[in-house]
Amino acid sequence: MSKITPNDEVIAEARKQFDKDILDFIDDCVKKQKPHSYLIAVLHKVQEKYGYLSKEKLQAIAHIMQIPAAKVSGVASFYHLFHLKPKGKLIISICMGTACYVKGADKVAKKLKEELGIDFNQTTSDGKYTLMETRCLGMCAMAPVIKIGDDVHAKVTPDKVLSLLEKYKNI
Ligand code: FES
Known part of the structure; x- marks a missing residue:
């Protein structure tokens, strides 16, 4: 044995x-x-x-x-694609590809970070949201584009961020 x-x-x-x-x-x-x-x-x-x-x-x-x-x-x-911490229930990905960037994705990102109180690759303390940046989502004509869960939102501006987040507050 x-x-x-x-x-x-x-x-x-x-x-x-x-x-x-x-x-x-x-x-x-x-x-x-x-x-x-x-x-x-x-x-x-x-x-x-x-x-x-x-x-x-x-x-x-x-x-x-x-x-x-x-x-x-x-x-x-x-490797950025590996996560060493638990992700939130909802992943918010903002496209930082050239077309989105030119149309103000950085300003949308800034607003999202302020509202959520987190940076990219972080999760809110309630475990609800994880904020990520992503490359071109192939919808450049609708820039700037963000994805919340499976939903894609087009032509997002900083002043639309709050109402967008509002839609997902009961997840
Ligand atoms: S650069 Fe954002 S969808 Fe193409």
């Missing part, structure tokens, strides 16, 4: 962080020729499932994939 090593126990504990579908995915990646090159794919998968990458999950990924924890958190914090 093979002996259980302390490392096995750490990995067993780490595995408890994930549901079976995620574990299957990570296990498949670990079996590949260069498992480390699948780290970003694993981070995406974990974020897709749990909404963000908590410290505990990053640590667990490091143990299961046998990658130094500093490397895992380094990669997770390097």
Whole structure:
């Protein structure tokens, strides 16, 4: 009978962080020729499932994939598309592409930041809204464009921000 090593126990504990579908995915990646090159794919998968990458999950990924924890958190914090904190119920994304910028997206962003009391990539303390900036949404003719949840709002001006937020206050 093979002996259980302390490392096995750490990995067993780490595995408890994930549901079976995620574990299957990570296990498949670990079996590949260069498992480390699948780290970003694993981070995406974990974020897709749990909404963000908590410290505990990053640590667990490091143990299961046998990658130094500093490397895992380094990669997770390097890429903007990874979230290390929980996101709000509603994501507000403002397009900062050229057409939107020229039409005043920065002023709309400033107003949104003031009203919500947060900066980009932050979540309001009530956990309701996360503010993000995004690249061109492909609706340049309707600039400046913002997305609130799945709704797209066109030709937004700073003075429309309050009434827009009002529509979502009961989420
Ligand atoms: S630049 Fe904003 S939609 Fe294209």
